[in-house]
Amino acid sequence: MAKKSVSNVWSQPGSPLYIEVRRQIAEAIRSGEWRPGDSLPSEKMLCERFGVSIGTLRKAVDELTASGVLVRQQGRGTFVARHSQDRYLFSFFHLVGRDGHKEYPEVRFLSLRTIEADDFASHALAVNIGSPLFNISNLLSLRGEVTSVDDIYLPTALFPGLTEERLRTRKTTLYQMYQDEFGISVVRTSERVRGCATTRSQARLLKTTPGAPLLQIIRCAYSFHDQPVELRNSYVNTQYCEYQPDPYVHEHN
Amino acid sequence: MAKKSVSNVWSQPGSPLYIEVRRQIAEAIRSGEWRPGDSLPSEKMLCERFGVSIGTLRKAVDELTASGVLVRQQGRGTFVARHSQDRYLFSFFHLVGRDGHKEYPEVRFLSLRTIEADDFASHALAVNIGSPLFNISNLLSLRGEVTSVDDIYLPTALFPGLTEERLRTRKTTLYQMYQDEFGISVVRTSERVRGCATTRSQARLLKTTPGAPLLQIIRCAYSFHDQPVELRNSYVNTQYCEYQPDPYVHEHN
DNA sequence: CAGTGGTCTAGACCACATT
DNA sequence: ATGTGGTCTAGACCACTGT
Secondary structure (H helix, E strand, C coil): CCCCCCCCCCCCCCCCHHHHHHHHHHHHHHCCCCCCCCECCCHHHHHHHHCCCHHHHHHHHHHHHHCCCEEEECCCEEEECCCCHHHHHHHHCCEEECCCCCCCCEEEEEEEEEEECCHHHHHHHCCCCCCEEEEEEEEEEECCEEEEEEEEEEEHHHCCCCCHHHHHCCCCCHHHHHHHHHCCCCCEEEEEEEEEECCHHHHHHHCCCCCCEEEEEEEEEECHHHCEEEEEEEEECCCCEEECCCCEECCCC | CCCCCCCCCCCCCCCCHHHHHHHHHHHHHHCCCCCCCCECCCHHHHHHHHCCCHHHHHHHHHHHHHCCCEEEECCCEEEECCCCHHHHHHHHCCEEECCCCCCCCEEEEEEEEEEECCHHHHHHHCCCCCCEEEEEEEEEEECCEEEEEEEEEEEHHHCCCCCHHHHHCCCCCHHHHHHHHHCCCCCEEEEEEEEEECCHHHHHHHCCCCCCEEEEEEEEEECHHHCEEEEEEEEECCCCEEECCCCEECCCC
16 A cells, blocks of 8 residues: 555655655645645645645645644635734844733834944944944833833944834834835744843933842844844843743653 | 553543653652663653653653653654753753853852751742751852852751761752752742842852842752742852843744 | 564544534 | 544555664
């Protein structure tokens, strides 16, 4: 019964069938045949389409599910994952309540200025010293408690036409805006955390006292080819929240 | 051919067979029947032992491989994972120099005591309030500068025979010791970071001043099946180092 | 060569969701 | 009742390893 039948898929010699099936499914999604939120044909149909058995088809779908491309729902079907704003947000946002629960932060826009890159910013953003940068200031709250003040630096060259009006009225996350309006996809972030003491101006914004301990989170966001696109300095009052990076899970092989 | 046969494993109604097989393999490792580095019996032998088909057995082994408990080598066999010291260390150690370079910390053992679990520790470690815990204190240095004091809590039941002498003379990382001497493999950690002010006793150890800002890192380490095995409280002076979690990388396909 | 893991088949029954 | 994904079987051949 185990005679390998001639199949519809182009199977590279030395490459497992299920890898090729996985590739073709991913390709069909990329090409727009199945769009985010769509349901795929049933597993039986897919078996016929690719000329493989249910076990092989499931192995391909298993991996696409594990990597978040597909979502299965027993009894309903298999769907192309919808990368919602929520998911995007919580990929990069690492502040949680003291009880560990993740929540939406409320963002209040403070200011947009244009400044010149200092030594540190120019190095982090790979621009020349003195290059023009947008400097955005935001105030973030969790459950009505002010938790952090964010200072964001963007090379003006990458974000032409960014205006204060646009920032004040935005309804999406910043990263969503980078992608939708400037074609910049953030694919990697790197963060470093220090302890520091509240300054007088921070104390006013964060409703705390000068000298109280704060977290300083320095984040650099990168697009494709490790191009830095955003430098962000967050000063966090951990009285009402905590910094929680993604858990580490040991991997082998 | 698909008649479900009577099997050797105790299959809970409503729980898949492969889950039970996975549990029994993990249990055999925990009990010491197979130790890190050992090879398991062949898949065919395991099928007979558990009374399941090759597909089911492989699904169980697949998951244990994915979670790092087992390592497969084609043509040679399946082995209980052995965690190398270097890799292990930097997987869990997130302090780097202010210049961003990773380095080995120097660890100085301070004390080992036995205490009773308070509310927080008992909750984190999934033991009863008042249960006995080992409490280890260590002082960590980077490049000769004292950077943090670690307070470590372990359920005594999981670490029978742990002695001060053993901790003072150890040459490996703690996690390596958990594995080699107590059969406990750490496969996941979760961390939370807060800002706090230096206490007087911390100031003495960290050679800083009371009230100066510190990072408090609360880490819980888990073994198989999300069993918590260690709770750790690190108080870090970020004058000479920074906390740097693993970078986030957006996954595509 | 024999033994191992890696892949694959062609079914089957079960649990769940929708109609 | 029908259709979906979830689990499971009892084989088979292939690729790789060590003798």
